[in-house]
Amino acid sequence: MSGKKKIGFIGLGVMGKPMAMNLLKAGYPMVVWNRTRSKMNDLLAAGAEGAESPKEVAEKSDVVITMVTDSPDVEEVVLGPQGVIHGAHPGLILIDMSTISPTVARKVAEKLAEKGVKMLDAPVSGGEIGAIKGTLSIMVGGPKETFEECLPILEVLGKRITYMGPNGMGQTTKLCNQVICALNIQAVCEGLMLGAKAGLDLKKLLNVVTAGAAGSWMLSNLGPKMVERDFKPGFKIRHQQKDLRLVLSFAAELGLPLPGTALVQQMLRAVEAEGLGEKGTQAAIVAMEKLAGRKLTEKE
Numbered sequence: 001m002s003g004k005k006k007i008g009f010i011g012l013g014v015m016g017k018p019m020a021m022n023l024l025k026a027g028y029p030m031v032v033w034n035r036t037r038s039k040m041n042d043l044l045a046a047g048a049e050g051a052e053s054p055k056e057v058a059e060k061s062d063v064v065i066t067m068v069t070d071s072p073d074v075e076e077v078v079l080g081p082q083g084v085i086h087g088a089h090p091g092l093i094l095i096d097m098s099t100i101s102p103t104v105a106r107k108v109a110e111k112l113a114e115k116g117v118k119m120l121d122a123p124v125s126g127g128e129i130g131a132i133k134g135t136l137s138i139m140v141g142g143p144k145e146t147f148e149e150c151l152p153i154l155e156v157l158g159k160r161i162t163y164m165g166p167n168g169m170g171q172t173t174k175l176c177n178q179v180i181c182a183l184n185i186q187a188v189c190e191g192l193m194l195g196a197k198a199g200l201d202l203k204k205l206l207n208v209v210t211a212g213a214a215g216s217w218m219l220s221n222l223g224p225k226m227v228e229r230d231f232k233p234g235f236k237i238r239h240q241q242k243d244l245r246l247v248l249s250f251a252a253e254l255g256l257p258l259p260g261t262a263l264v265q266q267m268l269r270a271v272e273a274e275g276l277g278e279k280g281t282q283a284a285i286v287a288m289e290k291l292a293g294r295k296l297t298e299k300e
């Protein structure tokens with residue numbers, strides 16, 4: 001016996017698979033389930049046990065982690081007919097690390113509480129690379145003592161792990177993160193297009209402004225890709241649009257206008273209309289090019 005909690009992992013996609021692998025490598029016994037069963041193979045080969053349903057995962061685990069796509073998907077794997085809740089035992093903990101609606105996170109936590117199950121909403125930032133390296137930023141909502149109990153598990157997955165308050169506050173933090181990211185991408189698009197239209201050398205422009213007050217992760221990482229027209233996805237436009245939909249509907253619940261975010265959502269919709277929804281968010285430059293009537297790097 002390792003003495004470590006047994007972890008159930010549900011959702012072995014781009015993010016979930018490397019996260020589960022890191023926990024397995026850290027010595028946590030594990031049971032896994034993925035809707036598309038073939039995605040379980042690498043984990044099974046590495047020593048994880050397979051389950052037939054989220055319900056069975058819950059029956060066999062101390063802590064269940066979910067890393068699926070959107071709010072309805074979390075509801076399905078947790079509350080659906082074969083969901084975690086039906087295999088739950090008092091004392092079980094669910095950590096949902098997907099990016100979903102804070103309102104749905106609270107609803108799921110309330111349903112689980114009726115069965116004696118504690119929940120943390122613990123979405124992440126840092127992308128696939130952060131998931132692989134175990135360097136994610138993790139923003140956590142839920143009961144403080146449950147957070148403290150689960151901290152050793154979260155520390156395998158991330159570097160900066162912050163307790164934000166009761167259930168829903170982790171997801172709320174993630175939505176704030178997405179607003180800042182989205183508007184930052186739009187700022188990079190507009191700054192670069194102004195430089196291009198005025199005849200600046202864009203590589204020199206990026207080099208000098210990156211080191212000053214305009215410097216940001218988006219500028220350093222996505223600016224050069226826009227200039228090089230490398231639209232290979234890190235974070236897909238389609239996923240960004242899911243997150244902006246969550247942001248705008250949550251802001252509507254709060255009666256809060258977010259005009260900049262709404263604008264970026266429409267700009268990205270124009271990129272999707274070009275068939276580029278599966279490209280990385282740096283493809284946002286394509287909408288700017290449509291407005292400008294020129295490609296970023298073309299000579300006038």
Ligand code: NAP
Pocket residue numbers: 011012013014015016034035036039067068069070072073074076077097098099100124125126127128234235239
């Ligand atoms: P992904 O590669 O598309 O994986 C999604 C996973 O969820 C797959 O295992 C999928 O199963 C499963 N799933 C979706 N709907 C389901 C349902 N109704 N029932 C059962 N399983 C379901 O996505 P990802 O990039 O790993 O993202 C996962 C979450 O992390 C999302 O909320 C995303 O916004 C967030 N996130 C992603 C990034 C990033 O850079 N990718 C960064 C931060 C946060 P199948 O294999 O059967 O499709």
